[in-house]
Amino acid sequence: MQRTLSLIGLLVIGILLLFNxxxxxxxxxxxxxxxxxxxTAEAPTTTGEPPPPEVPxxxxxxxxxxxxxxxxxxxxxxxxxxxxxxxxxxIVIESGEMVDVITVSEPTDRKSKRINQAAIxxxxxxxxxxxxxxxxxxxxxTVTWGAYxxxxxxALDEAGL
Amino acid sequence: xxxxxxxxHVEQVMGTAVLFDIRGGQFPQDALDEAxxxxxxxxxxxxxxxxxxxxxxxxxxxxxxxxxxxxxWEVLAACEALQRGTNGAFDHRPNGDLxxxxxxxxxxxxxxxxxxxxxxxxxxxxxxGGDIVARGAPEEADRWRVxxxxxxxxxxxxxxxxxxxxxxxxxxxxxxxxxxxxxxxxDQELASVSIxxxxxxxxxxxxxxxxxxxxxxxxxxxxxxxxxxxxxxxxRRILRSPDAPFVGTEA
Numbered sequence: 001m002q003r004t005l006s007l008i009g010l011l012v013i014g015i016l017l018l019f020n021x022x023x024x025x026x027x028x029x030x031x032x033x034x035x036x037x038x039x040t041a042e043a044p045t046t047t048g049e050p051p052p053p054e055v056p057x058x059x060x061x062x063x064x065x066x067x068x069x070x071x072x073x074x075x076x077x078x079x080x081x082x083x084x085x086x087x088x089x090x091i092v093i094e095s096g097e098m099v100d101v102i103t104v105s106e107p108t109d110r111k112s113k114r115i116n117q118a119a120i121x122x123x124x125x126x127x128x129x130x131x132x133x134x135x136x137x138x139x140x141x142t143v144t145w146g147a148y149x150x151x152x153x154x155a156l157d158e159a160g161l
Numbered sequence: 162x163x164x165x166x167x168x169x170h171v172e173q174v175m176g177t178a179v180l181f182d183i184r185g186g187q188f189p190q191d192a193l194d195e196a197x198x199x200x201x202x203x204x205x206x207x208x209x210x211x212x213x214x215x216x217x218x219x220x221x222x223x224x225x226x227x228x229x230x231x232x233x234w235e236v237l238a239a240c241e242a243l244q245r246g247t248n249g250a251f252d253h254r255p256n257g258d259l260x261x262x263x264x265x266x267x268x269x270x271x272x273x274x275x276x277x278x279x280x281x282x283x284x285x286x287x288x289x290g291g292d293i294v295a296r297g298a299p300e301e302a303d304r305w306r307v308x309x310x311x312x313x314x315x316x317x318x319x320x321x322x323x324x325x326x327x328x329x330x331x332x333x334x335x336x337x338x339x340x341x342x343x344x345x346x347x348d349q350e351l352a353s354v355s356i357x358x359x360x361x362x363x364x365x366x367x368x369x370x371x372x373x374x375x376x377x378x379x380x381x382x383x384x385x386x387x388x389x390x391x392x393x394x395x396x397r398r399i400l401r402s403p404d405a406p407f408v409g410t411e412a
Binding site: 080136137138139140150 | 182286288333
């Protein structure tokens, strides 16, 4: 519980830092980014599992949520297997740049949960950092980094970035 | 163009996800296929979890090393040398059974890197669960920049290591769990140990050994002059060798 709380705390700090004009990657676009998540939530794309057979309606849901807020949209990556389960990420794009990575599917068995609590925020930070050319990789980032980056890459490919 | 992973491949092998990040030019499918096949061969030959692996057969006394693949001999010789060189802190017979996996994974990644290099690929990075071999450099840079995860602070790194033609391995309780959680003693309090040096197998074995023994009892590290360490204590102090190519992050 304490771990969860501290994790939430760190995420909050991370978001604050992200949006801080001095430290953050996101400055003026903050309000647009904030809109991106509700948009995604309203128009969910696929989740970790292969999509269930669709009743044919107006076509299957697009992988890419159409841009709604002047260039702010999200793209879901493919899911990739790790030794503990599936990994899938969603990226948020603002003005042609990735501004956030959200892990939408992650292994949930007890062992990987323990690993992931520490690892996923690191991945997400590393992914955005890599875009800003801070890191090419992270050492000690645990075993599922590969599945994470593969999903991330597929999202970036889909977004044409 | 974000270029986060221009040419990448992820292979599930050796109990981990191995990421190939290849820069600069055409995707070398035949080279990659050969490197991946090598990793699967290593898995089949050295895994202690496979009943029919040569290591398991040797462990059961059904195969003598002289009759095994020459690379099995090579690996076991390296493990023996590392065990001596670390005063036993690196142990490839932890419970009496042969288990060279603390060296094999890094060694295999190094051999796979040699396969890519042999195909003329100059700039790439291979990461096996955060243990990384780097060759050349990414575009528009002269070094690969690798963050070292902050073991006590999710979402952070303690700093950056610059790599070129070398490797980094990191061991820590947060990562391996009970595997190397035999560490006790007031003077320890190491949360993670990273080793930077030319060979990933040796770096991985040394990182495990330093983490297990503690820095105070790792005087033997001086016998590995090509290997630098970056240790993170549980209170986030950084202890490192003067030659470690490390730039810290502000806490």
